[in-house]
Amino acid sequence: MHHAHILLPDDDLRSAEMRVIALLRAWNTTLDAQTAMWEDLQTSLGDARARSCLQAFEQMLQLLAKHGWRPLTIMPLETKGVSPDEAALARFVMASTEQRRDAALAEAGFLVAPNALLPLLCAASQFGLPLLCEECRTRIFAPVAKGPLN
Numbered sequence: 001m002h003h004a005h006i007l008l009p010d011d012d013l014r015s016a017e018m019r020v021i022a023l024l025r026a027w028n029t030t031l032d033a034q035t036a037m038w039e040d041l042q043t044s045l046g047d048a049r050a051r052s053c054l055q056a057f058e059q060m061l062q063l064l065a066k067h068g069w070r071p072l073t074i075m076p077l078e079t080k081g082v083s084p085d086e087a088a089l090a091r092f093v094m095a096s097t098e099q100r101r102d103a104a105l106a107e108a109g110f111l112v113a114p115n116a117l118l119p120l121l122c123a124a125s126q127f128g129l130p131l132l133c134e135e136c137r138t139r140i141f142a143p144v145a146k147g148p149l150n
Contacts, residue, residue: 063116
């Protein structure tokens with residue numbers, strides 16, 4: 001029996017959340033996709049931050065693989081919309097990064113066994129911080145549209 005995946009719209013996701021999902025999808029596909037994502041992170045974050053970000057990302061994935069309740073549904077790179085698992089993980093990473101500890105722990109409880117909650121929270125916050133900084137820099141340095149009064 002073939003099951004169709006239910007996809008959620010990705011219109012209401014922040015750029016940092018979309019970056020989390022893009023990294024998940026790239027790491028779930030080919031080495032070329034991983035290399036392209038690494039180069040993109042290096043360009044936008046710098047070498048040291050990109051390396052730190054990916055190390056935390058890989059640590060988070062190892063914790064999910066070892067202590068996860070089940071494998072996450074990760075969609076192919078070009079899929080429009082996101083799986084519920086991708087959305088939950090992106091929300092968890094941002095909640096961890098933004099120090100919304102109760103929300104992060106609630107999300108993590110659906111992802112991993114209790115003994116992995118705090119290590120996963122720590123890895124997710126280290127992974128998400130450079131992505132959140134990237135989102136903030138993009139907002140700050142975005143070109144301002146000229147209106148009729150400018």
